[in-house]
Amino acid sequence: MKIWKYFLLFFFVSAFAVAVAVAVYVGLIYMEYKQDKEAVFSKLEEFAKVLETENETDTLLEESNENLSEKKATVVYDRNGRVITKYSSEKYKLASIQEMPFFLTRGFIYIEDRKFYSHHGVNYLRLARAVIDNIRTLGHAGGGSTISQQLSKILFTKHERSIKRKIYELFCTFELESRFSKNEILKIYLNSNYMGHGTYGIANAASFYFGKSASELTIAEAALLVGMNRSPERYSPIRNRKNAEYILSYIMGKFVQAGFLTEEQSVFEIERFWERFGNHGILGEQSIWKTEINKSGYLTEYVRQVLEKEFGYDKITSGGLIVETSFDLEKQSLAESTVSNQLKNIRTRVKNTADKMKVDYSDKTINHIEGSFVSVDYETGEVYTLVGGSGYLFSNQLNRAINANRQVGSSIKPFIYAKALEIGELDGRGIHPFTKFKDEIKTFKVAGRSYTPKNYSLSHKYGSMVSIYDALKRSLNTVAVQTMELLPMEEVVQLIGDAANIKVPTKRIPPVLSLSLGTAEMSSLELATAYCVFPRGGKSVYPTMIRRISDTRGNVYYDSKRKINPYFRFLQPEGLCEVKTLLSQETACEMLQMMGGVFERGGTGYWAATTCGLNKKAYGKSGTTQDYKDGWFAGLTGKEVSACWVGIDSGESLLLSGEATAAVIWADYNAKVFSDTSAQLPVSENMKLLKICRESGLEASSRCDNCIDFYFNANAALPEPCYIHSDDIMIIEEDF
Numbered sequence: 001m002k003i004w005k006y007f008l009l010f011f012f013v014s015a016f017a018v019a020v021a022v023a024v025y026v027g028l029i030y031m032e033y034k035q036d037k038e039a040v041f042s043k044l045e046e047f048a049k050v051l052e053t054e055n056e057t058d059t060l061l062e063e064s065n066e067n068l069s070e071k072k073a074t075v076v077y078d079r080n081g082r083v084i085t086k087y088s089s090e091k092y093k094l095a096s097i098q099e100m101p102f103f104l105t106r107g108f109i110y111i112e113d114r115k116f117y118s119h120h121g122v123n124y125l126r127l128a129r130a131v132i133d134n135i136r137t138l139g140h141a142g143g144g145s146t147i148s149q150q151l152s153k154i155l156f157t158k159h160e161r162s163i164k165r166k167i168y169e170l171f172c173t174f175e176l177e178s179r180f181s182k183n184e185i186l187k188i189y190l191n192s193n194y195m196g197h198g199t200y201g202i203a204n205a206a207s208f209y210f211g212k213s214a215s216e217l218t219i220a221e222a223a224l225l226v227g228m229n230r231s232p233e234r235y236s237p238i239r240n241r242k243n244a245e246y247i248l249s250y251i252m253g254k255f256v257q258a259g260f261l262t263e264e265q266s267v268f269e270i271e272r273f274w275e276r277f278g279n280h281g282i283l284g285e286q287s288i289w290k291t292e293i294n295k296s297g298y299l300t301e302y303v304r305q306v307l308e309k310e311f312g313y314d315k316i317t318s319g320g321l322i323v324e325t326s327f328d329l330e331k332q333s334l335a336e337s338t339v340s341n342q343l344k345n346i347r348t349r350v351k352n353t354a355d356k357m358k359v360d361y362s363d364k365t366i367n368h369i370e371g372s373f374v375s376v377d378y379e380t381g382e383v384y385t386l387v388g389g390s391g392y393l394f395s396n397q398l399n400r401a402i403n404a405n406r407q408v409g410s411s412i413k414p415f416i417y418a419k420a421l422e423i424g425e426l427d428g429r430g431i432h433p434f435t436k437f438k439d440e441i442k443t444f445k446v447a448g449r450s451y452t453p454k455n456y457s458l459s460h461k462y463g464s465m466v467s468i469y470d471a472l473k474r475s476l477n478t479v480a481v482q483t484m485e486l487l488p489m490e491e492v493v494q495l496i497g498d499a500a501n502i503k504v505p506t507k508r509i510p511p512v513l514s515l516s517l518g519t520a521e522m523s524s525l526e527l528a529t530a531y532c533v534f535p536r537g538g539k540s541v542y543p544t545m546i547r548r549i550s551d552t553r554g555n556v557y558y559d560s561k562r563k564i565n566p567y568f569r570f571l572q573p574e575g576l577c578e579v580k581t582l583l584s585q586e587t588a589c590e591m592l593q594m595m596g597g598v599f600e601r602g603g604t605g606y607w608a609a610t611t612c613g614l615n616k617k618a619y620g621k622s623g624t625t626q627d628y629k630d631g632w633f634a635g636l637t638g639k640e641v642s643a644c645w646v647g648i649d650s651g652e653s654l655l656l657s658g659e660a661t662a663a664v665i666w667a668d669y670n671a672k673v674f675s676d677t678s679a680q681l682p683v684s685e686n687m688k689l690l691k692i693c694r695e696s697g698l699e700a701s702s703r704c705d706n707c708i709d710f711y712f713n714a715n716a717a718l719p720e721p722c723y724i725h726s727d728d729i730m731i732i733e734e735d736f
């Protein structure tokens with residue numbers, strides 16, 4: 001034999017062997033498929049029957065049979081065992097083909113599978129093209145599936161290995177085509193495809209996204225749903241507005257091609273769609289995932305985001321998860337109503353101010369005035385309340401308490417003065433809370449440019465000597481900047497970063513002179529935890545919101561008391577959770593007493609506290625940023641440290657200071673909230689109680705009649721005896 005004949009023989013033998021191997025492989029898959037087939041198709045036929053007669057159902061096609069009997073929804077509890085949220089395993093809405101508008105069904109076929117009515121389950125030409133495209137793009141092209149194939153995919157979700165699964169799906173597709181009519185296949189598919197955010201089928205998606213039934217869908221709504229089919233979360237108008245805009249225009253363009261409507265009508269419909277969707281808020285269901293009970297949108301949404309990072313949708317809706325949180329529902333509902341009610345008042349006040357100042361300020365801007373509020377147990381760092389805005393709506397989901405970093409203004413000052421007290425001596429002068437600075441306008445040179453900070457009040461009279469105590473109380477910028485100029489900048493940045501648990505501090509806490517007036521950017525949660533440093537005697541704390549995640553079978557996935565929680569590192573970031581000593585107990589205690597002064601007559605918290613009837617011992621500090629863009633107040637009553645922000649997301653001016661905005665929400669909440677203990681000063685044995693004469697800011701003599709008690713660090717500089725009311729020497733008034 002010639003050598004080429006051997007080659008030929010070898011070739012045929014190998015080809016035969018490969019063919020046999022493939023046949024055996026396919027045969028084996030077929031055997032496996034045959035075993036599952038009856039179970040799957042009997043379930044499918046049952047579903048088809050339900051579709052025929054009912055308009056809602058308990059079970060979905062996509063769920064595996066095994067877990068059905070022990071399906072348990074995830075429940076989220078507050079610190080007292082009250083249910084905050086229960087994710088629903090509620091009934092699913094169904095819709096017949098007749099109920100769905102023609103542009104939905106016809107449009108769906110036009111986009112997904114144009115030859116749907118003529119092929120026998122597989123469009124070979126398209127499949128071949130898809131295979132080639134996938135080889136070319138290394139599996140990134142996807143597609144090529146008919147509607148029947150897509151339905152098969154839903155039926156056999158548990159087979160992960162892709163070639164095996166593809167063959168499996170082919171058998172299933174042929175069986176589908178032989179058992180059901182084309183319209184039945186279409187109906188089953190459109191009632192069971194995943195449409196994002198936990199919704200299945202067109203009827204549920206119509207209700208979830210647009211608050212209507214399938215028959216009421218407009219052409220643009222239908223187009224968006226058609227476009228979302230392949231990748232619902234990616235094109236979700238809630239999560240990804242930009243992507244949704246793109247896909248809607250794309251599909252509407254296809255609809256124009258198909259002759260469903262004209263180009264002009266399409267433009268009009270798209271515009272009308274976004275106009276309605278943007279303002280709808282009241283339409284659709286009020287949670288990004290379906291819930292049976294939902295006591296607070298902000299808490300539910302926060303927990304959902306945490307769970308979504310680690311668990312799939314099925315686990316959350318039917319895995320029986322138990323989520324124990326640190327939140328306090330009673331306090332949360334008080335905080336939510338306080339924020340929402342007081343924001344109404346604040347909007348009115350801003351409007352009146354705008355009218356008085358003759359500033360052009362539209363109603364739209366007024367309505368965009370928002371707020372956030374957080375409160376924390378300073379002993380444990382457990383978060384009681386988390387309010388992300390004026391009310392949780394589809395159109396207002398941003399959780400500003402966590403996700404909006406804004407400049408904190410004068411709320412930063414306690415950290416500046418704390419650093420000065422901690423160092424104890426600046427420019428050769430001993431520093432204590434009553435050390436005096438001249439309240440004057442000074443120009444500083446910063447990187448070659450001049451910087452001239454002024455106090456907020458336009459009618460302010462400069463020139464007097466003021467103590468740090470009074471400067472904090474009245475929020476005098478001049479004194480804060482003078483102090484900052486004498487401090488080691490990097491250490492101040494580090495202190496603030498460590499207190500607020502911000503990992504790379506210099507990014508959001510710039511080491512510049514104006515940091516003393518609050519150019520640092522923080523969320524309300526960060527500011528609240530930063531303020532915990534003072535009542536904690538100088539020690540940092542990391543906030544806890546999730547205490548424990550377990551399930552009804554006793555598996556514990558996360559426990560905040562555990563040292564290591566492998567899959568939940570984001571809840572306890574490395575390097576941030578350890579308690580650090582940032583200030584001495586003496587400094588922290590002095591600072592806290594100074595923050596008590598803010599509520600005295602003349603202090604920036606006085607008006608809000610008296611207006612709201614706050615008569616508990618309180619410590620705090622207001623904040624206002626440049627051009628009145630942000631209003632802040634942070635502080636504590638009892639064991640609860642809270643921080644409040646008021647502003648406009650896009651950064652317009654509020655025309656009012658923090659004293660008149662955030663301070664009011666803060667004081668109103670703290671006046672009403674129940675606390676069983678009053679705040680304790682962290683006094684140490686190295687501290688000395690002195691009487692201070694308010695008039696002179698010096699140690700009172702027996703002749704001073706307006707005094708306050710103050711605990712001083714006994715090892716640092718102390719105020720001198722009051723010479724105004726001294727027994728010994730008469731001081732001539734003019735000299736003082």
Ligand SMILES: [Zn+2]
Nearest residue numbers: 693704722725
């Ligand atoms: Zn005196």
